[in-house]
Amino acid sequence: MDSFSTLIRTASHEEHVEAETSTFMSDMLGGRLGVDAFARYTEQLWFVYEALETSVERLAGDPVAGPFIRPELMRLASLERDLEHLRGPGWRASLSALPATRAYADRVRECAERWPGGYVAHHYTRYLGDLSGGQIIRDKAERTWGFARKGDGVRFYVFEGIPNPAAFKRMYRGLLDAVPADDLEKQRIIAECKAAFALNTGVFRALGEEFPLSA
């Protein structure tokens, strides 16, 4: 039987392609959108990471979610620096979540509070993605809007504490493979991972509506 890390990757492959090829992502990576679209997207990420990272101290002691809680992954401080750069010092006052983002963050918070396995699904979907495709997004953003390489605006994508992402991803897959869950719970985690991708796609859809190419 395949390892859990292989199962979760292959089971979410279709959802990954859908997120990756969403109109908003394609337009953003194609350099067809203004920096305001990137800033709006970064704002939405703030709500998601706020939900992922506010309960980490409590979750660190959980047998299922605990091993995944790693300080070098934490993104909220980087997001806040990026938002200050993108929106200015008043960024917090003008911050607002799209309804799709609210739904995503609410689900993450619910898992963080009540279901460690579900939290792992959301953790995997975001952080392993950020360490992978996130690097492509950073490169594109730097070229399209002229951010300093790995500097303000794209710090979210820079994991200062992870000098070797490939090695870190291998270690992370080992954590997934060692997760103390039976087969049924693993199936539930995989289903939550697909739901997590769908929630991301929902945010992209809403952003695509807010930033249509030919209005």
Ligand code: HEM
């Ligand atoms: C245009 C946007 C995206 C691009 C170009 C992209 C690209 C990639 C690439 C190249 C990998 C493989 C890395 C490797 O095998 O080491 C990857 C993995 C991954 N991506 Fe994306 N991605 C994008 C969007 C997303 C989104 C929106 C999510 C979810 C929120 C996501 C979640 C993941 C996850 C969880 C993995 C790890 C798969 C695994 O090895 O288990 N990606 N991505």
